[in-house]
Amino acid sequence: MAGVESSSGDVIVFTPKASKAPPATTVGVLGWFRQNLFYSWFSTLVTFVALYLIFITLAALYQWGIADAVWDAESRRQCLDASPDGACWAGIVTWFNAIMYGRYPHEEQWRVNLGFIILFLWMAPMWFPRLKGKISIGIMLVALYPFLAGYLFAGGERGWFMQFMVILAVTAFINTWLNIFLSLATGRTLGEWIIGLTGFADKHERLHKYPILGFTAIVFAIVYVFLNDWTVVGVSTNLWGGLFLTLVIAGVAIVAALPGGVALALARRSDMPVIRIFAITFIELFRSVPLITVLFMAVTMMPLFLPADVQLNKLVQVIIGICLFAAAYMAEVVRGGLQAVPNGQYEAAKAMGLTYSKSMTLIILPQALKLMIPNIVGNFIGLLKDTTLVSIIGLYDMLLMLKATGQNPIWIGLHIEPLMFGAFVYFILCFAMSQYSQSLEKKLKTTR
Secondary structure (H helix, E strand, C coil), X not given: CEEEECCCCCEEEEXXXXXXXXXXXCCHHHHHHHHHCCCCHHHHHHXXXXXXXXXXXXXXXXXXXXXXXXXXXXXXXXXXXXXXXXXXXXXXXXXXXXXXXXXXXXXXXXXXXXXXXXXXXXXXXXXXXXXXXXXXHHHHHHHHHHHHHHHHHHXXXXXXXXXXHHHHHHHHHHHHHHHHHHHHHHCCCXXXXXXXXXXXXXXXXXXXXXXXXXXXXXXXXXHHHHHCXXXXXXXXXXXXXXXXXXXXXXXXXXXXXXXXXXXXXXXXCCCCHHHHHHHHHHHHHHHCCCHHHHHHHHHHCHHXXXXXXXXXXXXXXXXXXXXXXXXXXXXXXXXXXXXXXXXXXXXXXXXXXXXXXXXXHHHHHHHHHHHCHHHHHHHXXXXXXXXXXXXXXXXXXXHHHHHHHHHCHHHCCCCHHHHHHHHHXXXXXXXXXXXXXXXXXXXXXXXX
């Protein structure tokens, strides 16, 4: 409030008016609708046409897929007799087990479930925002879980090396969850708790590893006592199939693609001509041919380059081919990320006296990988969908099992429902990867 004196001596007081609220049609939900859907007569027309098309599409899908659908039937003929115009989901229900596991023995499918439950629980710490040691947990997951999952899925007799790695993987899994519980309960990691309990907190940091290693050895010994004689029945990879096989192939390829791509990208930028030429040749060769060609070559030509006493089953050959193919494409993504890092970062690393390996691991690659998250996840999503090509060479992945549903004499002609179910499953998997990518981008603030 302010006042001035007039010529007559009276004081005139100026009272500012309160700011008026913006119109209700410009803010909130109404404002968003007006700005994005009803901005002009043309946008309004497009909005109503789109809403009409969406309505009739969803109404038709609801009528076909839910209202008139048949969920309980023993054959395709019974579905048609019960509802000629509705979906026959009874075939999917009947074949659901085969779609998920392929021809994997029913009494052994608990091993597949257990393997994926362990994977989920091992990855769960990555989603705890305040948990320490996520990098070490991720390294142990990538390094040890394949041995545990491989034995769970394949089974059979295991040699001393496989036995050691399986027990070590179980030990690491137990330590991971002990670390989670202690971090959430006390705010200290498992390592800090062990160091404090053993009285090594006041000693030099170089000595802190010994009580941790001792505790790990104790857990390893306990696990060894319980799992030393534990065996499971062998299951041939020829019986693997369905969504289980799809996830195995995609998972191994995704895990191998990123480090392989990083190595190839760095090799392509190397100052050593031999390494650079090899990397360029490898990348351009695999990027110039379609994946189906690589798969056929892996199945038919790879055995010719192996010793006579070395025989790989078809699944291993396919995984090797897909991994090499994915690494070649990932190399170009990584190379683009490396080029996006300003030259000043390279010069600063050299000015600090860092070696090439340290400058890459500590300065360059963290920035490059941060910028590459959208492209990396996009490659992973494409790789997941590309695994459907393995059905062409005779592996019973989910797509081939879905096709087999409609080729069964009892369910002959059932094609639309299996493919729609498969599309829904792939959408869920790809959408989950996309959402995780976006959340990771927001967390790391990748925008420049």
